[in-house]
Amino acid sequence: MRAGYRFIKKIIMMEKYSEQEEDKKFRQMLASTKIDAPENLKHRIMQQIETEKALAPQSVEPKKEPGNMLREMGAIFGTMYAVLAAMVAGVYFLVGKEFLLSAQFLGSVILVASIFSLLWLISRLDSHLREKKRTR
Structure with missing residues (x-):
């Protein structure tokens, strides 16, 4: 009975190892197709956000007349x-x-x-x- 348990455990371990290897290969494939962003992309995005903020109408709360x-x-x-x-x-x-x-x-x-x-x-x-x- 103990031998059967070890055998099943070994099969499960082999399946996990196989899945891990497949995941590793898949990650490597994705990493090789990855396109690197240009160096100034972050700067351009931040500049675009600042430009949109500057062009957006500012919401000014109207002041109540207390008297x-x-x-x-x-x-x-x-x-x-x-x-x-x-x-x-x-x-x-x-x-x-x-x-x-x-x-x-x-x-x-x-x-x-x-x-x-x-x-x-x-x-x-x-x-x-x-x-x-x-x-x-």
Whole structure:
């Protein structure tokens, strides 16, 4: 039984040796057909890459305007307070002090404030949508 095992082991070893020899011959054949690259190939490839980088458009991130929201808010609400001041002055000089505390006048003040707040909301929404569209 031991002799049979040795015989099989010897056959397997011979097959491995044969495969290794075939691989060795195959590598030698491939090595003989190998074409050597010119000396300056690496330099030319690197130069091509640098040229492509230089010609490619540079992606510059647009800077956000940090004071844009405050500027819009100041303009809209500044105008609102100017309109309210004009309303108060006009009512005070034309009708009198009593009308300033009436429900009708307070309703008109709330209406003006609501309209300007809605205008500010629309301008913020518009700015947000423009920013979103620009980043795409």
